[in-house]
Amino acid sequence: xxxxxxxxxxxSEAAGDLGFQIAPMIDVVFVVLVFxxxxxxxxxxxxELNSKLPGTASTSTSVEFPDxxxxxxxxxGQVLLNDDPIDAPNDASLPKLTNALLRLKxxxxxxxxxxxxxxxxxxxxxxxxxxxxxxxxAAAAIDNVTFTVDDxx
Amino acid sequence: MAxxxxxDGEEPEFQIAPMIDVLLVLLIFFMSSIxxxxxxxxxxxxxxxxxxxxxxxxxxxxxxxxxxxxxxALRATFTFEDTAYEKLxxxxxxxxxxxxxxxxxxxxxxxxxxxxxxxxxLVMAAAAEAGIADITFAAAPR
Numbered sequence: 001x002x003x004x005x006x007x008x009x010x011x012s013e014a015a016g017d018l019g020f021q022i023a024p025m026i027d028v029v030f031v032v033l034v035f036x037x038x039x040x041x042x043x044x045x046x047x048e049l050n051s052k053l054p055g056t057a058s059t060s061t062s063v064e065f066p067d068x069x070x071x072x073x074x075x076x077g078q079v080l081l082n083d084d085p086i087d088a089p090n091d092a093s094l095p096k097l098t099n100a101l102l103r104l105k106x107x108x109x110x111x112x113x114x115x116x117x118x119x120x121x122x123x124x125x126x127x128x129x130x131x132x133x134x135x136x137x138a139a140a141a142i143d144n145v146t147f148t149v150d151d152x153x
Numbered sequence: 154m155a156x157x158x159x160x161d162g163e164e165p166e167f168q169i170a171p172m173i174d175v176l177l178v179l180l181i182f183f184m185s186s187i188x189x190x191x192x193x194x195x196x197x198x199x200x201x202x203x204x205x206x207x208x209x210x211x212x213x214x215x216x217x218x219x220x221x222x223x224x225x226a227l228r229a230t231f232t233f234e235d236t237a238y239e240k241l242x243x244x245x246x247x248x249x250x251x252x253x254x255x256x257x258x259x260x261x262x263x264x265x266x267x268x269x270x271x272x273x274x275l276v277m278a279a280a281a282e283a284g285i286a287d288i289t290f291a292a293a294p295r
Contacts, residue, residue: 022169029176036183042196043186047206047294048261053277053286073270092202123271127220127264128201130273131292138205149274 049134051145067113069104071097072150073121077129092128094136101140117142120150197221201266203292214255215289216248218276220264229272241279248283259287 072080077089079097087094101117108115117137121130130147137145198219218241219232231238238244252258260280264273273290280288 022173026169026173026176029173029180033176033180033183036180040183040186044200045294046200046209046263046291047203048209049203049206049290049292051288051290053281053288121270121274123269123274125270126266127268127270127273128266130270131201131203131266131290134290135203135205135292138203138207147274147277149271 049131049138050143051134051147053146067104067108067111068116068118070118070120071133073119073125073129073133075122075124077126079129079133092132094132097133098136098139101136101142105140105142114144115142116144116146119145119147120152121147123149123151198263198265199267200263200291200293202295203290204295206292206294209291213259214251214257215259215261216251217261217263217291218244218279220262220268220272220276222265222268222272224267229268231276241275245279245282248280248285252284257287258285259289260285261289261291263291 070082072083074080079086079089079094081097081100086100087096105115119130119133134145137143198221216233221230221232222228223230231241231244233244233247248258248260260276262273262276264276277288280286
């Protein structure tokens with residue numbers, strides 16, 4: 001500590017004026033900072049997969065029927081593309097399904113039609129399998145997706 | 154540069170003012186980065202992984218519904234704004250009220266990875282009943 005600061009402190013104490021105390025302020029700011037830093041470390045970054053619920057729409061012109069594909073998920077997590085099993089039930093990346101969806105998307109784009117995919121899951125099928133399928137659809141840039149639960153699986 | 158010393162041979166003092174500046178900037182940064190997220194997410198939920206999912210747009214007007222799963226009791230619990238529900242019937246009017254205020258309102262479903270698909274379908278049915286068609290599934294990016 002320098003001599004000039006010592007002199008300043010002695011003079012203010014002598015006058016009975018403590019002045020602005022910087023040390024406790026830094027203490028408090030450090031504690032608050034550490035608290036928020038530790039809180040930030042617990043926040044996990046999340047991502048999202050978007051979907052739209054089907055609804056009714058009035059129209060006066062003719063309706064073009066979309067190119068519709070159905071992806072089923074049975075209770076064991078087996079994925080079925082138009083009732084045909086595809087990929088292993090424990091394969092989260094679903095490579096064959098992703099490739100098939102990419103081809104379907106390319107065909108739909110070339111034919112200028114809308115590709116609509118319906119995910120039909122068994123009621124007791126685990127939710128992560130639905131997310132695996134949605135992830136494959138996101139990889140193929142297919143966003144017209146509906147989700148339903150079907151007892152038939 | 155400021156604080157480089159006057160060159161008169163005196164020992165440079167510890168500068169408290171810039172240090173407080175930096176501390177306050179850091180404090181504001183960490184306070185703003187956590188915002189509402191900490192208050193709204195349910196840490197008991199393990200999200201399913203989706204590597205191709207898009208970055209979460211938390212700036213949108215949204216309602217988050219958490220779907221917890223108790224594997225021992227084989228029971229799902231829905232939480233909406235810190236309140237747990239066994240069924241979603243009481244939540245529907247709240248969602249409908251939000252939808253009437255903002256037409257761009259969306260539902261974010263944060264479901265545990267092991268929850269059965271039928272429970273997620275119940276949340277979607279509640280959203281449909283409230284007139285909300287915009288549904289988003291929350292997932293972990295890795």
